[in-house]
Amino acid sequence: MDTTEIFDKLKTLQDILVQKYDLENKIEASPKHLQSQDELLSRLKKEYIEHSAEFDAKKDEVNRLKYELQEAEASRERGEKGMDTITTHREYEALDKEIKDATDQEQRIRKDLQREEKNLAEINDRLKQDEEFIQSQEAELASGRESLSLEVGDYKAKLAELTAQEQETNTSIDQEIIFKFERIIKSKQGKGIVAVKGNVCDGCHMILPAQFANKVRSGEEIVFCPYCSRILYYQELDQDEAEYFHVEETGSLADLDTDFGEDELDEEEDEVLNDSADESGKDMMEYDE
Ligand SMILES: [Zn+2]
Structure with missing residues (x-):
């Protein structure tokens, strides 16, 4: 099967x-x-x-x-x-x-x-x-x-x-999977199997690591969400969802900060500071006129 x-x-x-x-x-x-x-x-x-x-x-x-x-x-x-x-x-x-x-x-x-x-x-x-x-x-x-x-x-x-x-229904499925599945449904009051859309778990809305999402996409084995323990299956995004998830994803990844080194982070902070300084300078000029 x-x-x-x-x-x-x-x-x-x-x-x-x-x-x-x-x-x-x-x-x-x-x-x-x-x-x-x-x-x-x-x-x-x-x-x-x-x-x-x-x-x-x-x-x-x-x-x-x-x-x-x-x-x-x-x-x-x-x-x-x-x-x-x-x-x-x-x-x-x-x-x-x-x-x-x-x-x-x-x-x-x-x-x-x-x-x-x-x-x-x-x-x-x-x-x-x-x-x-x-x-x-x-x-x-x-x-x-x-x-x-x-x-x-x-x-x-x-x-x-x-x-x-x-x-x-459950005869041909691995009993251990059934056991976990039943427990999730009981504790989460509803869903035990959810889709992964654009690397996001549809159960807990956490972004899954890309490699992990690929594993789900391949559909070679049954995988559980590392955050909410639900069983995951891959679902292609439709156009609207694709745009939505693209925006969400970039925003969230920037927040994660994990891929940034110390230096890069400092640079970014400086940039932010300079930006606001520029802005306030501009405001002052506008105010003078
Ligand atoms: Zn999840």
Whole structure:
């Protein structure tokens, strides 16, 4: 199999792998949005238990007050009945005080009871609301789980399809190349094979050494970009691109400075300095006129 054929297969494989990794990511991420719903639900349930305990305690309190009220009522009624049988003024005073105390007590308890019964009703309402909310959340979560499992099932079916296609495509290619290729696609999120146009890697846009670019051009072996590790294939430039890359290339090479010796560099700097001096001189003259 020649390299052109391998490149074509790698491009096909790339399309498959990109879709495959995308699906794998989706499968991994999909339960996460249910997780927050799940957390909300457990918090609601915990609060419901707390409110239930509060309700029970309040109910006991109300029952206690009801009992105390009965006691106070009975005590007052006993006093009132006793009034019929008293004989002395002292007895009257004692009984009168007993009745007054019982009445006060009765009123106080009645007030407390009213307040606590109101509280109890409020807690009861809240519990009912909690209950309804929990039920709706549970229903929502259940339907979320159901659609998730359908979705994941769908993803998995597509994934199996892609894996079959992948295996079909990569059989005749060196496994080491496949391994590197897969890793690049995973880490660079997309391209594992890119063109070299005018000595520039189309993946990372770095200028490749001329000799290296020639090696890519020859197409005799599979080569990886020394900068971004992507597999490279050669692609001729069209007219516009040729002009573009020509400009880019000369500009970048001058910036590299690697081929210049110290002397040449100094000369160049001097020239730049002289140029600007000339220019400012010219400006001055123009200014004088
Ligand atoms: Zn590159």
